[in-house]
Amino acid sequence: xxxxxxxDPAVQPKSFTFTVENLDWxxxxxxxxxxxxxxxxxxxxxxxxQEQAGGWLPQKAIEHAADLLGMPKIRALEVATFYTMFxxxxxxxxxxxxxxxxxxxxxxxxxxxxxxxxxxxxxxxxTSDGKLSWIEVExxxxxxxxxxxxxxxxxxxxxxxxTFSEILDDLAAGKPVKPGPQVARQLSAPSGGxxxxxxxxxxxxxxxxxxQGSALHDAEAKKPGEPANxxxxxxxxxPADDASAKRRP
Amino acid sequence: xxxxxxxxxxxxxxxxxxxxxxxxxxxxxxxxxxLTKSAMVRKAREGVMEFLLINxxxxxxxxxxxxxxxxxxxxxxxxxxxSRFKENKRAVEDKYVGxxxxxxxxRCIHCTRCVRFMTEVAGVPExxxxxxxxxxxxxxxxxxxxxxELQGNVVDLCPVGALTSKPYAFAARPWELTKTESIDVMxxxxxxxxxxxxxxxxxxxxxxxxxxxxxxxxSDKTRHVVDGLRTQRLDQPYIRENGRLHxxxxxxxxxxxxxxxxxxxxxxMGAIVGDLAAVEEIFALxxxxxxxxxxxxxxRQDGAMLDPTWGRASYLFNASIAGxxxxxxxxxxxxxxxxxxxxxxxxxxxxxxxxxxxxxxxGERSDLTYPxxxxxxxxxxxxxxASGVHEFGARLREADRPLVIVGMAALARxxxxxxxxxxARAAQGTGKEAxxxxxxxxxxxxxxxxxxxxxxxxxxxxxxAAAMAAPGALDLVVLLGADEIDIAPGAFVVYIGTxxxxxxxxxxxxxPGAAYPEKSGIYVNTEGRVQMAGRASFPPGEAREDWAxxxxxxxxxxxxxxxxxxxxxxxxxxxxxxxxxxVGQLAPAGxxxxxxxxARxGAFEKTAFGRSLDDFYLTNPVARASxxxxxxxxxxxxxxxxxxxx
Numbered sequence: 001x002x003x004x005x006x007x008d009p010a011v012q013p014k015s016f017t018f019t020v021e022n023l024d025w026x027x028x029x030x031x032x033x034x035x036x037x038x039x040x041x042x043x044x045x046x047x048x049x050q051e052q053a054g055g056w057l058p059q060k061a062i063e064h065a066a067d068l069l070g071m072p073k074i075r076a077l078e079v080a081t082f083y084t085m086f087x088x089x090x091x092x093x094x095x096x097x098x099x100x101x102x103x104x105x106x107x108x109x110x111x112x113x114x115x116x117x118x119x120x121x122x123x124x125x126x127t128s129d130g131k132l133s134w135i136e137v138e139x140x141x142x143x144x145x146x147x148x149x150x151x152x153x154x155x156x157x158x159x160x161x162x163t164f165s166e167i168l169d170d171l172a173a174g175k176p177v178k179p180g181p182q183v184a185r186q187l188s189a190p191s192g193g194x195x196x197x198x199x200x201x202x203x204x205x206x207x208x209x210x211x212q213g214s215a216l217h218d219a220e221a222k223k224p225g226e227p228a229n230x231x232x233x234x235x236x237x238x239p240a241d242d243a244s245a246k247r248r249p
Numbered sequence: 250x251x252x253x254x255x256x257x258x259x260x261x262x263x264x265x266x267x268x269x270x271x272x273x274x275x276x277x278x279x280x281x282x283x284l285t286k287s288a289m290v291r292k293a294r295e296g297v298m299e300f301l302l303i304n305x306x307x308x309x310x311x312x313x314x315x316x317x318x319x320x321x322x323x324x325x326x327x328x329x330x331x332s333r334f335k336e337n338k339r340a341v342e343d344k345y346v347g348x349x350x351x352x353x354x355x356r357c358i359h360c361t362r363c364v365r366f367m368t369e370v371a372g373v374p375e376x377x378x379x380x381x382x383x384x385x386x387x388x389x390x391x392x393x394x395x396x397x398e399l400q401g402n403v404v405d406l407c408p409v410g411a412l413t414s415k416p417y418a419f420a421a422r423p424w425e426l427t428k429t430e431s432i433d434v435m436x437x438x439x440x441x442x443x444x445x446x447x448x449x450x451x452x453x454x455x456x457x458x459x460x461x462x463x464x465x466x467x468s469d470k471t472r473h474v475v476d477g478l479r480t481q482r483l484d485q486p487y488i489r490e491n492g493r494l495h496x497x498x499x500x501x502x503x504x505x506x507x508x509x510x511x512x513x514x515x516x517x518m519g520a521i522v523g524d525l526a527a528v529e530e531i532f533a534l535x536x537x538x539x540x541x542x543x544x545x546x547x548x549r550q551d552g553a554m555l556d557p558t559w560g561r562a563s564y565l566f567n568a569s570i571a572g573x574x575x576x577x578x579x580x581x582x583x584x585x586x587x588x589x590x591x592x593x594x595x596x597x598x599x600x601x602x603x604x605x606x607x608x609x610x611x612g613e614r615s616d617l618t619y620p621x622x623x624x625x626x627x628x629x630x631x632x633x634x635a636s637g638v639h640e641f642g643a644r645l646r647e648a649d650r651p652l653v654i655v656g657m658a659a660l661a662r663x664x665x666x667x668x669x670x671x672x673a674r675a676a677q678g679t680g681k682e683a684x685x686x687x688x689x690x691x692x693x694x695x696x697x698x699x700x701x702x703x704x705x706x707x708x709x710x711x712x713x714a715a716a717m718a719a720p721g722a723l724d725l726v727v728l729l730g731a732d733e734i735d736i737a738p739g740a741f742v743v744y745i746g747t748x749x750x751x752x753x754x755x756x757x758x759x760x761p762g763a764a765y766p767e768k769s770g771i772y773v774n775t776e777g778r779v780q781m782a783g784r785a786s787f788p789p790g791e792a793r794e795d796w797a798x799x800x801x802x803x804x805x806x807x808x809x810x811x812x813x814x815x816x817x818x819x820x821x822x823x824x825x826x827x828x829x830x831x832v833g834q835l836a837p838a839g840x841x842x843x844x845x846x847x848a849r850x851g852a853f854e855k856t857a858f859g860r861s862l863d864d865f866y867l868t869n870p871v872a873r874a875s876x877x878x879x880x881x882x883x884x885x886x887x888x889x890x891x892x893x894x895x
Contacts, residue, residue, distance in 0.1 A: 003341075003384045006391075059391075074377035074390040081379040 004081045006059050007089035013053075016060035018068075022048050026068060039071040042079050046086055055095055055152075056087040084137075092126045092133035094171040097150040100136040101143075109147035111161050119168055131172045144188045145181055154179035158191070250301075250323055252293040256282040261293040294327040302332065304339040304383070305409065306355045313351075314410030316423040320358065341386055346376070347394035348880045349401050349473055350412050352387075357411035359385050363403040370466065372598045372618025373397040387411070394884050398591035398865060401472040405455065405465075414453065416473055416877045421445075421452045429785035430457060432772050433471045434525045434765045435872065436590045437692035438570065439774030440467045444766045444785035451475050451766050451786050461571050461833075462774065468591035469881065470865065470872055477875030481749045483761035484790025494759065499791065502758050503805040509741050510541070510806055513724045519545030519717040522705055523730030523746070524694035524869055527770025527782070528829060530745075530762075530795035531700045532822045533810060534729050537799055540808040544708030545717055548700030550734045551861070552715050553657055554665025555690070557701045560842030563669070564701050566776040567686035567843065568652050569835055574600050576652035576687070578645050581621070582631055582672050583612040583858035584656025588865045589693050590775070594618065609634070609641040612658060612858035626857035628668055631659075635674040642675065651678035651687045657861035660690070667851030674847040688843045692775040693861055693868070696730075699773040702826060728752045729795065730762065732870045745795055747788075750870035760802075761792035764871060768794045769815065771822075771829060779832050 006012070018026055026045050033040045042065060049061040057080055066076035080086045087095070098116060100109055116123075116134040126133045142148040145157030149164065156167055156179055163182040170177045185191040252261040257273050264283075272281030284290060301320065309315045341354035361378055364387065368374040373396055375389050389395055404414045426445035433440040433454075441459035445452050454475055456467040486502035487494040497505075510518070520538050522531050531548070538546055549555060555564040568576065573596045586594040594617060600606055601619040608621040611631050624630050624641055633639035637646055645651045653676035659668050676688040692698060707713050717723050720737035727743045728736070732752040736742050744756035747764040766785040773779050788794065793801075796818055803810040812818040823830045866882040867873050 003386070004380055072374040072377075072390070074375060074379075074388075077390055078377045078379050082381045 004084075004088055006062075006077075007056070011090060013058050013060060016049070016053065016058055016064050018049070018064065019052060022052055030069065039069045039075065042066075042069060042071065042076055043083070045069065046076070046080055050086060055091045055093075056089055087124075089124065090126060091124070092120075093131050094133075094151050094168075096120070096132065096134035096168075097137045097140070098134055099138070099140045099142075099146070099148050099150075101139040103139075103143040104147040107146040108160065112147055112149065112159060112164050115161050115165060115168075119165065127172070129172065131174075132168060142188075145185075151177075151179075157181045157188075158183040158185060250294055250297055250327070252290060252297065254284040254287045254289045254293075256284065261290060291327070295329055298323060298327045299329060299333070301358055302328065303334050304355075305358060306338065308356070312353070312356065312410040313413040313418060314356075314407070318410060319408035339383055344386070344388040345392045345394070346389050346412075347400060347415075348877065348884065349415055349469055350395070350404060351415040351418050353411055353413065354386060355411075356409045357387055358409055359387075360408055361387070362406045362408070363387060363412055366403055366406050367395070367397060367400070369602070370595050370598070371397040371399040371402075372595070376403070394888075396885070396888060398468050398470070398587065399466055399595060401469045402456070402466050414473075416476060417453050421447050426452055427785070429766070429783045431766060431785060432780045432782035433467060434695035434772060434782075435468065435470045435474060435869065436592075437695055437697060437775040438462060438590045438592055439695065439772055439778060439780050440471055440592055441780075442467060442471060444783075446766075446785045449786050449789075451478050454766075461569075462778065463592045464596070466592050466595055470591075470868070470878065473877045473881075474872050474875050476877055477748075477871040477873070478764050478766065480876070481870075481874035482764075482789050482792070483747060483749060483753060483759055484788075484792055485761060486791065487753075487756070487759040489757045494756075499760075499801070502760060503802055505758055506743055506802065507805045509725055513741075515542035516544070517724040518543045518727075519547075519712060519723045519725070520727040520729065521546075521550060521714050521717060521731040521734060522548040522696060522700050523550065523728065523732060523752070524696050525765060525871070526696040526700070526729050526795070527765070527768065527772060528699040528703065529770055529815065529818055529822065530729060530799060531696065531703050531705055532825075533796045533799040533803075533812075533818060534727065535703055535705050536810055536821075537803045537806075537808060538727075540803070540810075541806070544711035545723065546705050546707055546711060547714040547717065548697060548705040549661075550694075550714050550731055551657055551661040552665075552713070553661040553697075554663075554669060555660060555697075555701060557704050557706060559846055560839050561702070561777060561836065562686060562688070562839030562842035563673075563846045564690050564692075565698065566654075566689040566691060566774075567839075568650075568689045569776045570596055572650075572685075573597055573652065574603075575685075576600060576648075576650050577606065578648035578651045578678075579606060579608045580624075580634065580641070580645060580651070580653045580672075580675055581608070581610045581612065581617075582653060582655045582668070582675075583659025583861075584654050584691050585613065585615050585617070585658075585860060585862070586654065586656075586691060587615070587617050588860075588862045589656060589691055591865075593691070607641070607644050609645075612656070613860050627855060628664065628671065628853040628858075629855060631668065631671045631675070632853070635671040645675055645678060648678045649681045650685045651676055652689060653687055654689050654691050656691050656858075657693050658858045661861065662854075662856075662858075664851065664853040666849060667853040670847055670849040670851060671853070673843050676843065677847065684837070686840050686843060688846070690775065695772055695774070698775060698777060699771065702773055702777075702829070728756070730870070745798055746870065747792070748870035748874050750873055752870070760798050761788070761790070762795040762798060763788040763792060767792075771819075771832075773829070776835060778835055779829050781832050 029044045030038050030041045045065040049065055050057050053061050062076045062080050063073055066073045120132045120134050123135045140148050140150055147159050148157045158181045167177050183191055251263055251265045253264045255262050274281055343354050344352045364376045367376045375395050378385050378387055380386050403412050425447050429444045431442050431444045433442045440463035441457035443455045443457050454472050456465055458465045486497045486499055488497040488505050520534055598619050609624045610621045611624050634642040637643055653672050655672045673688045718734050718736050723740045725741045726736050730746040732750040736755055742756045743758045744752045745760045745762050746752050747762050753759050767788045769784040770782050800810050812821055862868055864882050866878040872878045
């Protein structure tokens with residue numbers, strides 16, 4: 001963690017406005033909150049702004065979000081600087097968030113960190129071709145597949161310096177890469193295949209049923225797809241009665 | 250630092266966040282017991298202190314807060330003698346937050362009092378805490394200057410030396426200063442202040458707590474006007490000869506005035522009282538003028554239509570400042586309390602924050618730090634509200650405690666009487682609350698109410714201020730600190746005042762007087778509260794206290810005033826106006842007088858209400874002489890131009 005400041009004015013775009021599509025989405029997001037509490041939508045809006053701006057938050061995007069919510073700009077800046085997943089400066093097309101917490105380091109994340117230093121440069125420094133940037137982050141919650149890195153929206157697990165280096169090369173070259181475990185392993189199941197529940201008979205349904213295979217196969221373990229946060233959340237319930245009503249004349 | 254021991258609790262609890270009802274009773278139902286000085290409490294506080302000091306620099310010897318620092322005091326009480334922290338201390342870049350507040354951000358302990366003050370009390374959410382954890386930093390958005398008129402208060406709030414006063418930086422130490430309790434005259438609120446002097450120089454002005462008036466805040470003008478007390482001062486009498494002012498002795502100056510008075514008929518003489526005068530000198534001036542047979546007297550430079558013969562309630566802030574918190578509907582008429590009385594505006598905002606306060610505004614639109622319903626620009630809207638045609642009028646009428654604040658922009662115009670009557674009608678409400686009187690005049694001049702109490706208005710067939718200033722109206726005018734009025738060429742002007750401002754430029758004879766911290770004086774604030782200001786310093790050079798100048802002049806004029814000391818003057822004053830002895834008290838509201846005012850009829854014009862103050866920072870001679878205020882004014886103007894461009 002270090003002091004987080006907005007990017008240099010030289011790289012800041014002159015203006016920022018949500019696309020029509022994003023603006024509609026933002027309005028829906030704002031409508032989830034009761035009258036007078038619209039500023040609660042700030043994180044959602046900043047996140048969408050970051051996606052639209054290419055993985056980072058320009059100053060104008062923060063101001064745009066604040067204006068949409070009718071809140072002081074300093075409040076939006078407080079939020080943007082508080083959460084480290086809001087990038088305040090441009091990042092590479094593939095932004096690597098490498099886990100550096102204990103389980104990952106025990107499984108060799110320190111070597112990956114060194115590799116990032118050598119291959120990409122300093123944390124949050126973008127390569128000259130604009131393809132890669134990296135940062136060390138705290139626990140990504142995938143310790144069972146340590147070491148793990150999150151690249152844009154996908155997890156890349158069970159990394160070794162070799163596989164990680166290959167992934168970085170492929171990303172830099174624009175080739176497709178396979179997210180998920182980088183070893184022969186189905187999700188976080190034991191590597192080398194299941195060690196329990198291996199008897200197919202266990203899967204037969206009823207008395208005369210045919211034995212079935214396991215539900216998933218390694219090949220279909222994880223596919224690149226839409227980022228998880230794009231789908232809309234379940235329709236929220238109307239807010240319960242709160243104190244906001246009596247605050248207004 | 251508020252940790253206390255709760256009997257039965259294994260850990261100390263934070264008393265600021267712990268209700269008594271959450272305390273557990275003893276095993277046999279004994280009342281809960283809280284220990285504030287036990288060994289456990291001491292140890293816990295020492296621990297907290299150690300954490301607070303981890304990142305706090307040990308620069309007390311060069312810190313402006315030294316000697317009046319909360320953290321220093323706490324460290325004296327709970328600090329351990331040495332630090333166990335061997336790591337590097339945090340270093341934070343200093344931020345620019347304006348010309349009044351200097352930041353040394355290494356010292357910040359992240360209490361966020363400043364952020365909360367600006368957001369909740371000042372109502373201008375400009376400060377924020379960016380970053381997180383150890384990297385939290387207090388700043389304005391992209392280091393823009395703060396815009397609030399109350400921003401100076403964050404310096405008082407800051408428990409450490411992170412926010413200090415920029416104009417006062419490295420000027421003095423608190424233990425070198427002599428503290429005098431006094432009353433502010435920058436607006437008509439009469440905020441309680443403490444004037445700190447070193448030798449005869451006023452070093453700074455701080456607020457005193459007075460819950461009835463200013464709570465614990467003062468405006469930036471009140472606080473930072475001090476450098477205006479040092480510059481542009483009149484320190485000896487001047488006489489104009491052949492169009493140029495020459496320094497003179499008191500004797501010569503009085504001689505010139507006496508010769509002029511002798512040539513002039515009383516009907517061709519007049520006197521105008523300015524905005525900063527204390528009651529004593531107004532009384533002495535009125536006394537002298539009456540003895541000379543002069544009836545052309547006025548204290549209303551701006552032409553406000555206020556008349557003491559209509560009763561005191563017709564020109565007072567009857568609801569009282571503390572009473573704002575009881576109001577259940579508010580109408581602002583030609584008033585911008587944020588500019589005219591920033592501290593009072595904070596009180597309105599405090600009331601608004603508690604909820605359910607409809608606020609309507611008739612007059613010029615502006616940002617008041619709280620939302621309001623804009624009703625209209627001029628008297629026609631007010632008439633609709635008063636008659637109930639307008640929907641907001643109905644709300645006022647249904648209110649038990651309606652508050653109608655009438656500003657000088659509404660009263661200082663030819664149809665001011667009709668407007669005052671309309672406002673008084675709007676302020677009537679249901680009348681269920683017997684003690685409530687919601688008709689409230691918000692003055693902008695500290696001297697105004699006192700002068701009206703003394704009846705410093707034109708006598709029978711006397712001229713008012715505007716008529717006195719007109720060409721050829723008078724031959725001799727005495728200005729008692731009146732700088733906001735242009736006396737037309739032709740009249741001989743005697744100016745008694747403190748600064749080389751407009752009045753002194755126009756004057757033919759200048760008699761140097763004492764500024765407000767340099768004299769003991771009575772001021773009556775806008776709600777009619779009599780307050781006594783203490784003398785903190787002495788007038789510069791040959792300058793004298795204003796009442797003494799008038800007393801000496803009266804002798805030369807052969808109309809000797811019957812008092813030789815301030816005490817004798819006050820005795821005479823109290824005899825003539827007994828209510829002025831009731832210092833700090835409020836007289837009960839005169840509802841009958843307001844009802845009589847409401848019954849007055851008159852035609853009003855259609856023109857919209859203007860604004861009574863163009864520039865918050867430059868309203869009086871002291872403020873106009875202050876470099877700090879000039880700087881603030883420039884910043885405000887630039888910002889105004891920017892917003893207008895957007």
